[in-house]
Every structure is written in C-alpha cells, then in structure tokens.
Amino acid sequence: MWNSFLTKCTAILSISSAVLLLGGCGSGGDTVRLDPDNPTQITIWHYYNGSQQAAFDQLVEEFNRTEGKELGIYVTANSQGNVSDLESSVLAAFHKEVGSSEPPDIFSSYADTAYTIDQLGMLVDLDDYMTQDELDTYVDSFVEEGRIGADGELRIFPTAKSSEIFMMSKTDWEPFAEATGATLDDLQTFEGVAATAKAYYEWTDSLTPDVDGDGRAFYGRDAMANLFLIGSMQLGTELFQVENGTVTIQADEAVMRRIWDTYYVPYVKGYFSSYGRFRSDDVKIGEIIAYTGSTSSANYFPDEIETEDGTGSIDYIILPAPMFEGGTPYAVQQGAGMVVTKSTPEREYAAVTFLKWFTNEENNLLFGCTSGYMPVKKEALSAEMLDKTIADNNLQVLGKTYETLVSCFDTAQTATLYTNKAFEHGADARNVLEYNLSDKAVADRETVVARMAEGSTLDDACADLIGDEAFAAWYASFTAALQEAVAQ
Numbered sequence: 001m002w003n004s005f006l007t008k009c010t011a012i013l014s015i016s017s018a019v020l021l022l023g024g025c026g027s028g029g030d031t032v033r034l035d036p037d038n039p040t041q042i043t044i045w046h047y048y049n050g051s052q053q054a055a056f057d058q059l060v061e062e063f064n065r066t067e068g069k070e071l072g073i074y075v076t077a078n079s080q081g082n083v084s085d086l087e088s089s090v091l092a093a094f095h096k097e098v099g100s101s102e103p104p105d106i107f108s109s110y111a112d113t114a115y116t117i118d119q120l121g122m123l124v125d126l127d128d129y130m131t132q133d134e135l136d137t138y139v140d141s142f143v144e145e146g147r148i149g150a151d152g153e154l155r156i157f158p159t160a161k162s163s164e165i166f167m168m169s170k171t172d173w174e175p176f177a178e179a180t181g182a183t184l185d186d187l188q189t190f191e192g193v194a195a196t197a198k199a200y201y202e203w204t205d206s207l208t209p210d211v212d213g214d215g216r217a218f219y220g221r222d223a224m225a226n227l228f229l230i231g232s233m234q235l236g237t238e239l240f241q242v243e244n245g246t247v248t249i250q251a252d253e254a255v256m257r258r259i260w261d262t263y264y265v266p267y268v269k270g271y272f273s274s275y276g277r278f279r280s281d282d283v284k285i286g287e288i289i290a291y292t293g294s295t296s297s298a299n300y301f302p303d304e305i306e307t308e309d310g311t312g313s314i315d316y317i318i319l320p321a322p323m324f325e326g327g328t329p330y331a332v333q334q335g336a337g338m339v340v341t342k343s344t345p346e347r348e349y350a351a352v353t354f355l356k357w358f359t360n361e362e363n364n365l366l367f368g369c370t371s372g373y374m375p376v377k378k379e380a381l382s383a384e385m386l387d388k389t390i391a392d393n394n395l396q397v398l399g400k401t402y403e404t405l406v407s408c409f410d411t412a413q414t415a416t417l418y419t420n421k422a423f424e425h426g427a428d429a430r431n432v433l434e435y436n437l438s439d440k441a442v443a444d445r446e447t448v449v450a451r452m453a454e455g456s457t458l459d460d461a462c463a464d465l466i467g468d469e470a471f472a473a474w475y476a477s478f479t480a481a482l483q484e485a486v487a488q
Helices: 050-065 067-071 083-094 111-118 140-145 170-180 184-188 190-206 224-234 253-268 279-284 295-300 345-358 361-371 383-392 399-414 426-453 458-466 468-487
Strands: 019-021 031-033 040-046 073-079 106-109 164-169 219-221 240-243 246-249 290-294 304-307 310-313 316-320 330-332 337-340 416-418
Touching (some): 040 083, 050 073, 050 361, 067 345, 106 345, 111 337, 164 295, 164 399, 170 190, 170 316, 184 190, 184 316, 190 219, 224 253, 224 330, 279 304, 337 345, 426 458, 426 468, 458 468
Parallel strands (some): 040 073, 330 416
Antiparallel strands (some): 106 337, 164 290, 164 316, 240 246
C-alpha cells in the first residue's frame, strides 16, 4: 500500500553531487558533505508501540530506501517503551549514568523533558536548519510550542500532534437516551456531562428496584492535568503563566470550584469512575460507557466489552471534547515533538532532513491514518487532504481513526489549541494536577461506598466531603502543593 506514494515524496535537495547545503539561513552558508556510499547513520528514540510503532518503522524504512539512500543518510529507530521509560532513558544517557546508552541523534520529547536537556546545552537550534518559508508551512502554535530556548530558539520539531475527544458506547447510550430523553447536545459541556452522568446513575439504579444504590458510573477521563489547564483557559485564567522560563501559579479559586463541582463531586457520588490504567480499559470492562481522552487513543476504544454477564459487541460515538459552559473555546494541544541532539554538522543535518521528510504532508498523514495523530502542516489539516491520501495509497483506515482525525481538523479550526510553556519543575507541577484531586476523589469514593454499606444514604454519605468547607480545605492544600512543586 506504500508503493504508490514513493514517487510523490518531495525532493528535499538537488543531489547532483554529494555536497549538500544546510537547510536554514542561520548557518552562514556552511556546507555539509555526505557520502551516499558511506551513509551518515543517525538514531531515533521514541515511545511509539503497537500499530503506531509499525507505522513509524515502515516510514523509516521507506526513507532509508529512497531519500536516505540518495542523500547518504541511514536512520535507525528504537522504541524505548512508554513515555516515562523514554524520559528515563534520555535523562540517563545525557547524564552519562552507568550502564546507559549514548544519547540518540533524535528523540521524542515533551516540552518539560526537552527543557531539562536544553539546560545542559545539548539541543540543536532548529532555526539554523529551517528557513522562514519552511516554518510558515507548519501550524503556528505547533512551532511556538517548540520555542523553549532562553531566547526563543526552536528546540522541538513538531512531528505529530493530538488533542482530546469524547468517545462513548453507542450501544449503551441508546437505551438510556430513549428511556430518559438525554441528548448528545447535553454532552457539549462539563456541566452537561455531570448532569447526564447523574441521570445515568439513577436510571441504572432504577433497573434493579430491589437493590438500592447500585447505579453505574457513566464517565471518566484521562489526563486530569488537561482538565485543569484547559479548563482554566476556557474560564479566563492561565494556570501556569510562564515568562522567560519563570512560572507564576494562577489557580483561580472560582475556576477550581467549577472543576471540583463537575469532576470531584460526580466522582464521589459514583457518577464518574476510573479503574484501569486508561479509561478505554474501563469501557472495555463495563465500568463506564464514556470518556474524554487523547485523540490518539481512539484506536484503543474497544469493539466489545467483557463483564461478568459475558462478552458483547459495542458501537461507538465520537464527539468534540466538552468545555465549560460559557467558556472561551480552547482545546488541548499535545503530543511529543522531536528534538535533535548536538553532535556533528553531518549528523545534525541528517537528523533535520529526516524530520522534514517525515512531516511532508502525505507522509505525515500516512502516519496519522494508523496512529491517530494529527499532521503538523497547515495544508494537511483537512478532510480533503486526508481523503486524497487514503485514495492515492489505497489505505484501509479504521472508521474511528478516520472520524477522530476529522474531528481534530474541526477542533483546530473552531478552537484555540493550547499547551503551557515549559518551565523548571514543570513535570512536577503537572503531576500535582494529574494526581492531587483524582487521588482524593478515588479515596473519598471508597469512604462513601463504605458508609452506604453501613446504611447511609448517598446524600448523607457524601455530605461532609463535598461542601464548602471540604472544598476550601482541598483548595488550600492543592495550591500549596503546586507552589511546593515549582519551588523545590
């Protein structure tokens, strides 16, 4: 299925000789000599697994067989496991820990890790290898995210991005909607999701009138940090305001109360839930029927569920990620880019050359058709370009992956994509967002379940956990934890 697109790959440079000019203006016209008979070898570390890794490896193979062979570049790609494993391997390599490997020429990186390595002076300024005309072909916010150098130097090359979507079991939704009058429009806001989840809990509870309080959870979410960051932007406050690498925490109390009321309170009452590592896992076991997660997770939404009652097939519904009622349209911009390690002019040039080839519109869309990631060039962010790529290459694309990509394109047009700028200890601060409230919700839900087992009603069991005093106590501890994280 790949053969038909090989002849369409954009030639990066004329190669009438083995002398190749650097791609950007910042190098002062320096030249790099590459020898096709003795290729410059570069390594890439990434976190792709499964079908995503297979798609990336196939593109690497095509590059080595075509552009790379002609230019004298050979790429070796290695998965380091998940994002956390990759980060650990990268930090160990750059700190030359015993038993660590040599740093790769390219590695996938989120801004926080790239910022840490950049402090060691080990990342290439990509502006030296990119013309302004080239940069202008990429989505502006994707490029801006990579400008983490002290003076705004471009350190992260945008390669594949994602946002968030709402996915739901259509099979479970339809009987509930028919019985209660619930509509998909109700799921456009966090407030609507919370109200719908309450109705779903009460409806499922009513199906077993002889058993009180056995309603089922409706919803869960991955990446709690995104709820705080994007929710704050939607409601008018940037939680992490960063200037020159210095962060100011702006955890607005009213905003935090909206998050408390639309996530923590429904969770404690049993309307929301989390059980497995990811919410798609929870859908698979019937713990929930809907979740908000990364667009790149769409492939993992189950085709069937496995419960104690047996196994059954389910269909799906994909909707835009909900936002806060009355808020400004902001959406998550996420997905690691790739950084280039300082080495030799030849290896640096070879690394950037591969990244330009990979982010060619068609190549990037080919990767997205399997991985669910958005392409990074403006021209590629369209259903028309996606359809053309699929048709030209005779691809078979999963329906949920296709619908997710189209939803991403719509989101990019109708909302402002946002990610906070990098700062020192940014990963620690994000961990507070990720776990502080969600861990409390899990623990307090267990308390409620125990109280109900002893005879309390749901309202009585929750009363002291969800009121004003409880919120004030959590808010004080939460803001203190954020300040401690960035001040360590």
